[in-house]
Amino acid sequence: MPKSELLDNLSIDLLLNKLEEQLYVADRSLATALYLAIKMKKPLLIEGEPGCGKTEIAKVLAKILDTELIRLQCYEGLDVSDAIYEWNYPKQLLYIRLLESQGSMKDVESEIFSEKFLLKRPLLEAILSEGDIPPVLLIDEIDRADEEFEGFLLEFLAEFQATIPEIGTITAKQQPIVILTSNRTREIGDGLKRRCLYYYQSYPNRERELKILRLKVKNVPDHLLEKVVDFINLIRQRPDIMKKPGISESIDWANALARLSAKDLTRDVLLSTMSCIIKTQEDIVKLDIDSMLSMVGSRGT
């Protein structure tokens, strides 16, 4: 099917198949949420634990639609000049010097504040995109950004336009498909949630996680993958563990086991690869490795 027709003929089942073709194992509810976000032209806010594949959804969606992925990584102190536009001050200065040396300073102001000297940041890039298919705009880890930026996003997501005082208001030629992700390190404001469709991405169940590992990791025996999933699930059930391993940690761990050609999850193998799943010393101390290994049915040594 030509890519441009994909959006017109999109259905939940088709999206589900396409996601799987891209090695992304999604459940039906996620495919429905994506389908609704595309059809209703509304941003989709995906919240969930770190490492559950939230960012990956946007990447995979861009691949499926064969369109551009524009990513805005949020952080504390992110402001409009990092998100929308900034003037290229060094280039403007050099240009002024050049004009000075040529002695032609006429209309210098309109020239230096033209698009030539504009540094387009992700949000402006998204609304200026001109392809057949709208780009996927990923606003990643919105919970890391300040509330002021969240407030600014309210306007942007409602109107899909940006105002540059020296040039004017730029409105989106076509509305990008917007995916926002949040690790829930803070509560996202009601205003932003109201403007988005909301999906909570939890840890996958055992069967789905196994399916993901089988797709993503080669050369690991099936019984070992099962033990990996069971062990990871045991850790996730512990309320005292601060950094719980996500899917990405499971994949990393299974990959590490594949590299080491491990045949079983023994104590030694576990200790040598523990850093793939547990990232803080406090959490490592809390784990009773022997009893957990016996629970997943592995040999102690």
Place this chain on the structure above:
Amino acid sequence: MNIYEFVTDLSRVFRRRGLKVGVSESIDACGAVSLVAGGEFQDILTAIRVTMLKDPSKYNLLEEVIQEAASGTGGAGEGDEGTGSEETQGGMQRQGAQQGRGQGQEKTSSQYVMYSPVESLHKRALRPMDVTKLRTGRRIIRRMKRRLAVLPGRRSRISRRGEIEFRRTIRGSFKTFGEIIELKKTLKTLSRARLLALIDISGSMDTYTDWLVRAMYLFSRFTRRAEIFVFSTRIRRVTDYLLVTNLEEIRRRLSDELDLWGSGTRIGHCLKTLLENHGNLLDRTWVVIIVSDGWDTGEPELLRESIEGLRQRVSRIIWLNPHSDKPGFRPLTIGMLTALPYVDILAGTSVLEDYHSFLTFFGKSIKPMKKPSRLAGYGVAARSL
């Protein structure tokens, strides 16, 4: 029933159960349900979930409503907002056993307090807040915010370590007729922090009720990201009660809707519940203020584990103990002794009432941070006691 009626009824039920489902959510839900109407039932549920339920902890509401509709019980959500799923086991008060072990208690030694295995939950008729004291408190809170700031604000200061700021550089070049001699660098000043206040409203804090209500109000104005919880044998979030401008309305809400007043204290259990439910939201941008006299009837080990877990997550823990202002005070209650190694500042309640007292505690112990770096060590102030 058509889609519109179905969605309207559903949004009404959700609103009755305390969810913020507005007209825009209902419009989105109608659009979403009509898009998936020919598909599986599960798709319709997902469509409702993504458009109307924007809090994962409320996902089970939808299943409940559907089940009620299927069983024909109807009338879902009629005043069934419970007090939470926490267990209601008795708050055992060991105050009698602990009494007289240190701090300047209000009660006389002849007063004998027995513990009860039955949890005692009360509402309380509160007095109106003293506006003069609130005014002083607001001034102190503003200062406190600057002292405890860990996050960069919007303002910046000139610093050699900062980033080049072209606007200032160009403006500076005007003095030298457009020739840039010096690159101006600026660094954002730290002026913000996120506050989590945990306020003990158990029986042992009865004497300080007026002050506690004032503290709740003042802490809720610390920053827009302030979260206020009260605890006794359970913990409850009261931020929403305080998010109105009318003082009388706040007093009414805290009097009529809060029923944890005057119970026993299980600090460890309450902190554990807090960490389980909201631990993932805490990080080093948060400052925690605990207001309690440290009388704890729970397990000291649980308190130690919980406060250690809290300390690992946040940047600072400040403990306000009402007895701390009294001469000869020593932190000897089990709760205080257990928590002390994890506390940065131990101060009295007077810090919110008297500016000199605020400076005495906060001026010595804590200096405003210059840059948002990891705090080196903790518990210095508390250990020096």
